[in-house]
Amino acid sequence: MYDRIKGFRDFYPEEMGARREAIDTLETTARRYGFREIGTPSLERAEIWTDKSGDDIVEELYAFEDQGGRHVTMVPELTPTVARLVVAKQQALSKPIKWFSTRPFWRYEQVQQGRQREFYQTNVDIFGSSEPEADAEILAWAADALTGLGLTGEHFDFRVSHRDILGGLLESYDADVDVRDAIRAVDKSDKVDRAEYLDRLVDAGLSDGQAAEFADLIASNDLDAVVEYADTEGVTGAVDNLQAVLEAAEDFGVREYCTVSLDTARGLDYYTGVVFECFDSTGEVSRSIFGGGRYDDLIESYGGQPTPAVGVAPGYATLSLLCQRAGVWPEEALATDYYVLQVGDTHPTAARIARDLRERGHVVESDVAGRSFGAQMNYADSINAETVVIVGEQDLANDEVTVKDMASGDQVTAPVEDFPGDRDRPTIGDFE
Amino acid sequence: MYDRIKGFRDFYPEEMGARREAIDTLETTARRYGFREIGTPSLERAEIWTDKSGDDIVEELYAFEDQGGRHVTMVPELTPTVARLVVAKQQALSKPIKWFSTRPFWRYEQVQQGRQREFYQTNVDIFGSSEPEADAEILAWAADALTGLGLTGEHFDFRVSHRDILGGLLESYDADVDVRDAIRAVDKSDKVDRAEYLDRLVDAGLSDGQAAEFADLIASNDLDAVVEYADTEGVTGAVDNLQAVLEAAEDFGVREYCTVSLDTARGLDYYTGVVFECFDSTGEVSRSIFGGGRYDDLIESYGGQPTPAVGVAPGYATLSLLCQRAGVWPEEALATDYYVLQVGDTHPTAARIARDLRERGHVVESDVAGRSFGAQMNYADSINAETVVIVGEQDLANDEVTVKDMASGDQVTAPVEDFPGDRDRPTIGDFE
Numbered sequence A, B: 001m002y003d004r005i006k007g008f009r010d011f012y013p014e015e016m017g018a019r020r021e022a023i024d025t026l027e028t029t030a031r032r033y034g035f036r037e038i039g040t041p042s043l044e045r046a047e048i049w050t051d052k053s054g055d056d057i058v059e060e061l062y063a064f065e066d067q068g069g070r071h072v073t074m075v076p077e078l079t080p081t082v083a084r085l086v087v088a089k090q091q092a093l094s095k096p097i098k099w100f101s102t103r104p105f106w107r108y109e110q111v112q113q114g115r116q117r118e119f120y121q122t123n124v125d126i127f128g129s130s131e132p133e134a135d136a137e138i139l140a141w142a143a144d145a146l147t148g149l150g151l152t153g154e155h156f157d158f159r160v161s162h163r164d165i166l167g168g169l170l171e172s173y174d175a176d177v178d179v180r181d182a183i184r185a186v187d188k189s190d191k192v193d194r195a196e197y198l199d200r201l202v203d204a205g206l207s208d209g210q211a212a213e214f215a216d217l218i219a220s221n222d223l224d225a226v227v228e229y230a231d232t233e234g235v236t237g238a239v240d241n242l243q244a245v246l247e248a249a250e251d252f253g254v255r256e257y258c259t260v261s262l263d264t265a266r267g268l269d270y271y272t273g274v275v276f277e278c279f280d281s282t283g284e285v286s287r288s289i290f291g292g293g294r295y296d297d298l299i300e301s302y303g304g305q306p307t308p309a310v311g312v313a314p315g316y317a318t319l320s321l322l323c324q325r326a327g328v329w330p331e332e333a334l335a336t337d338y339y340v341l342q343v344g345d346t347h348p349t350a351a352r353i354a355r356d357l358r359e360r361g362h363v364v365e366s367d368v369a370g371r372s373f374g375a376q377m378n379y380a381d382s383i384n385a386e387t388v389v390i391v392g393e394q395d396l397a398n399d400e401v402t403v404k405d406m407a408s409g410d411q412v413t414a415p416v417e418d419f420p421g422d423r424d425r426p427t428i429g430d431f432e
Helices: A013-032 A056-060 A079-090 A132-148 A163-171 A179-186 A194-203 A208-220 A223-229 A233-251 A316-326 A347-359 A373-382 A393-397 B013-032 B055-061 B077-086 B132-148 B164-172 B179-187 B193-203 B206-218 B223-229 B233-251 B317-328 B348-358 B373-382 B393-397
Strands: A043-045 A062-065 A072-075 A097-106 A116-126 A156-162 A258-260 A274-280 A290-294 A311-314 A336-343 A365-366 A385-392 A400-405 A411-415 B042-046 B064-066 B071-074 B099-107 B120-127 B156-162 B258-260 B272-279 B288-295 B310-314 B334-345 B364-366 B385-392 B400-403 B411-415
Touching: A013 A097, A013 A116, A013 A132, A013 A194, A013 A316, A043 A079, A043 A311, A062 B013, A062 B064, A072 A223, A079 A097, A079 A116, A132 A156, A132 A233, A132 A274, A132 A290, A132 B334, A156 A163, A156 B013, A156 B348, A163 A179, A163 A208, A163 A223, A163 A233, A163 B310, A179 A194, A194 A208, A208 A223, A208 A411, A233 A258, A233 A274, A233 B348, A274 B348, A336 A347, A336 A373, A336 B156, A347 A385, A347 B164, A347 B233, A373 A385, A385 A393, B013 B099, B013 B120, B013 B132, B013 B206, B013 B317, B071 B393, B077 B099, B077 B120, B120 B132, B120 B317, B132 B164, B132 B272, B132 B288, B132 B310, B156 B164, B164 B179, B164 B206, B164 B223, B179 B193, B193 B206, B223 B233, B233 B258, B272 B364, B334 B373, B348 B364, B348 B385, B373 B385, B385 B393
Parallel strands: A156 A258, A336 A365, A336 A385, B156 B258, B334 B364, B334 B385
Antiparallel strands: A043 A072, A062 A072, A097 A116, A116 A311, A156 A274, A274 A290, A290 A311, A385 A400, A400 A411, B042 B071, B064 B071, B099 B120, B120 B310, B156 B272, B272 B288, B288 B310, B385 B400, B400 B411
């Protein structure tokens, strides 16, 4: 027997059922907002990632040469692919373009809790609007998706920031600051002590005094103080934009889930405006659940016309950790409406009843293995059948079937010709 | 701008919507039969395929060495993976095991109509029953799935055969016949003329006379004649089993879609009993739409306990060809229930109305790009909005909104406080 590859999961029906319920919730919410599903390839040209030097993602690629000599890679993230789709039909697509998709991605990373090498995300993006309402709609979708899963404001928190507040502040210093390095220091600030954080800011070009002031200002999350400290066009514009997004989030009914959190920096390589991350409010799940933000320059960088964009991509590994912590992850158990049990040579009648029940939309199993009454009853129990319809030769001689409620153990007989009859979902109560 | 990889498709929303509808139909039908969804990895060890020499599939693998030195391959078919899942939990799983999943597979093949290098299938399998009812349930699911798509017996035909009828007949000859080669000759018989077909049978070990008799017998599809010609245990047992499966199909209400077709051989490497292929009844789509059958030895060959199995795996590329030919493929168009149009500074009210409509389950878009009345109306038209709710500053001053039916162009005003009110799906008729 061969074994599974490390970092790749099998999902048996119980766990898959819960996962499917979660995926359905996110996708149904996306559809209601008018996001449209797209389907995208598992492979893209490896150059898309390898041509950009210095990107950590390259070391994590499942890249190889195919039988036709193409350098290809299993896709580690959706953004370049959706950019390709937008650019390919830029003229024909009416804007804003609102797309979603749920699919696997692959990265050769260290396997740990909440992180596999194959992982599923639902990507949700809006292309073609730079307005705060677009950022807010992404926040609204994410919040509605989480509350749809049964989470509340007690369970999660969107930490919202703006790339240009950090960048604008850093550029306002009369010093040669490496903005990217400084933002990385901010991004990692919760993982190191204050002294090391300040050291890193100094390494990025700030003086000791500037580093301390900057760190305190960021930590205050006080937007008025930020504008007072540095009223450059970049900073005030960014603060105004962040406030406009939060106001629009109020209209969408999701302001309550958002906290201004200026040290939320999100790696940042392609983000250009508002960024946010979803966290477990209790901190019990310590890592970010997912994140998103605005990336206005990306489509152009792939050869398209300038196209503002904003998006988010929850992954199911971390989402299930949060939902399990909060006690709202769907139950991992099979559900079956009816088991039609056959005793003796009753297959034609049992098959007719099963068919009638399926036509009403129910989950119905019946024997396909020629097994005994007891074995069928055990099986019905193992699949959590709510109702068992016993089609026995003796009952049939009286033109009857037996209907058994599995929770109570109660059973009644019903006329075979009138089962299910005109009932949508017959239960023992219909025949008592 | 980089380009897409040959054989890998992008699906834009219109086409994806139709495809999703088809997938939903097949999956919903599977759920009603009590098939349970599983989730499986995109990569498996390449040895699973390369260790079996002589398998054509090996040349078609997207195989490579990962960053940890593992020989891996993108999965070209589901069977070895489900076998692994069955074997890994053989004791814990209650039988019969009934699983389904929809996912992509990858083969480096010649790209042509209905065949891409990345292709999606819904695999549906039953493990742990050797009874004819299990074969029939697979046929029943497949037929119900197709009729669920809008197809009828006028459109498709299941050509049903039995691996041991061909094998038993060939073994009954007093000659040294290479059964596998002979069955391959049968499998390709519709692609060559009779002379070449007979030559191939002779190459496989039959005499000229035997080849002609065998070919005529197979072509007759007359099971009585088959038993009369060779009443060996193998042949009579296979004929009995095929007839039992067809009788069970009658109970399931799907016998009418099945035709005995003894030259349906299905490549066959792992099939052991009943096999079938779905064809376009008109022949307009000339290739097989999909196929399936019984493979009782496979689980054991992967180190499990002997476990009978039967399954089928429709792919969406060929299925869409059949449905398009029959005129039942879902319409490739966007559908939108409401567009909430904003004129002036009416975002809070528009957002409230959009939220209320979404909570009722509708697909609702609203402006997130700060656009003009005309631009919004054009956009609403481009997404096929059924109803546009116009939230304008002037109307709002009168505590009203305007509701416009896009098909007729008719519009009415409605009290803003009573929209949508307690209506599930408000239309202009509610306010006339």
